[in-house]
Amino acid sequence: MTSRFLTGALSVATAATLVVTLAACGGTTKNDSSGSGGGAKSTAQADPNAALKQGVKMAFLPKQLNNPYTDIEVGGGKTALDELKGQYKLVGPNDASASSQVSYINTLIQQQQDVIGIAANDPNAVCPSLNQARNAGVKVVAFDSDAAKDCRDVFINQATTQGVGQKLVEMANELAGGSGEIAILSATPNATNQNAWIDVFKNILTQPQYANLKLVKVAYGNDDDQKSFQEAQGLLQSYPNLKVIVAPTTVGIAAAARYISSSNYKGKVAVTGLGTPNQMREYVKDGTVAKFALWNPADIGYLAAYAGVALASGQITGAEGQKFTAGKLGQYTIGASGEIVLGPPTVFDASNIDKFNF
Known part of the structure; x- marks a missing residue:
């Protein structure tokens, strides 16, 4: 929670009955990027019937490594990329300082990743590098903690x-x-x-x-x-x-x-x-x-991976109202400013905690 867990007996698909409704900051879509960050602009149209590409290279860049929450999140991303026959990569700093992610973004650009999934430590510090990535054709999926609005294509939010x-x-x-x-x-x-x-x-x-x-x-x-x-x-x-x-x-x-x-x-x-x-x-x-x-942190990473591959495949561009299917989680609709809300979390107490293992 950081910022930053519901696998076990429940998944997001069943979490609709859970207690809380939780989301974070909005962002901007790829098509209406117009902020000072100089992000890549696109007039490309989504093709909802496009086949999902295999071999998509997606790198996850969490706030920091060796964080229990982070480990579960990115583990969900790896599971999804395995299903999609994509290539999973994990990089990141050992501290959660504002600028600690910048050098990793620059390296991922050089490595020609197709998608970067990032949980931003600071929404603005990462913006110039993320826009360099987008200008190079890399799709950017923010998850858990949003980047600045005009620096990514979509944002996977835990809840409201x-x-x-x-x-x-x-x-x-x-x-x-x-x-x-x-x-x-x-x-x-x-x-x-x-x-x-x-x-x-x-x-x-x-x-x-x-x-x-x-x-x-x-x-x-x-x-x-x-x-x-x-x-x-x-x-x-x-x-x-x-x-x-x-x-x-x-x-x-x-x-x-x-x-x-x-x-x-x-x-x-x-x-x-x-x-x-x-x-x-x-x-x-x-x-x-x-x-x-x-909420379920593994499902955050899972949804981020499916969104990333959908972006790389041209099924979506990040515009409001576009739909895509995220494997076991089902269909999602992109909201305002490219936000995709995972779903509601649950409240844990002595009566239910032993039903969950994550």
């Missing part, structure tokens, strides 16, 4: 931004008992998806029914386990009356739960946010965490 923010507030409000101090433990200060969710979170808190909740701090753990652990500790030391830590990042929620589970704050301060069942199971079972939410 409004829905994510709303669900985070609802869980925080319930766990706080309707009043008291709450804090957010986010990923990086520039993470597109995190900031979009936090903005919604803040706006919803202005509604009368949440008047007794007070957001005291937004802290950043940079999607680093130890940094997030320290930030959680700092929040509790700085705000002794804190009731809830909301972490919309899988790294952050696990680190905060780990700290509280072995401290005197256990049972006094709640932790919620976005996490994976496997990383959070022990904290749910020991009573540290009552509930949290997430």
Whole structure:
């Protein structure tokens, strides 16, 4: 959650009945790219009946490597490319700094990849290089965390931004008992998806029914386990009356739960946010965490790969209203600004967490 899990017993196809509706920032389509980024413009028409090409070379560039969430996401991309008889490649930095992805994009251009799938650490820092790729004929699929609007062809969004923010507030409000101090433990200060969710979170808190909740701090753990652990500790030391830590990042929620589970704050301060069942199971079972939410990260990568191959094959160009089929996930329709919404996530608690394994 970063920014950043639902395979097991459920898939997105069945997730339509799940609780939350979550999405992130919009973007622009290939056909209407007109921003200052100088992205490739195209008047090409989509051919929805075009055969999907085999051998499409698609490189995944996540926010950082060796992140549990990232591993599951890109694993879904590999599964899809295996089905499509494409060529999968994984590259990326070990840190989630704003400019850490730029050199990888430049190398992928030189390697003549057909498609780049990127979860942007910073929406603008990667823009010039992504547009160089597009000018060279490379299709760009942003996933999980959007790039700037005019720097990619489509964006695979987990769910709606409004829905994510709303669900985070609802869980925080319930766990706080309707009043008291709450804090957010986010990923990086520039993470597109995190900031979009936090903005919604803040706006919803202005509604009368949440008047007794007070957001005291937004802290950043940079999607680093130890940094997030320290930030959680700092929040509790700085705000002794804190009731809830909301972490919309899988790294952050696990680190905060780990700290509280072995401290005197256990049972006094709640932790919620976005996490994976496997990383959070022990904290749910020991009573540290009552509930949290997430979508299926493997399906994000899976959908990104199918979208990338559809782009490379000419089935879609990224224009609103175009449709394509994404294997086991079924048919998708491209929304405004090239956004493709995966589908709703679920809320995990003690009653259902053992039904999921990811």
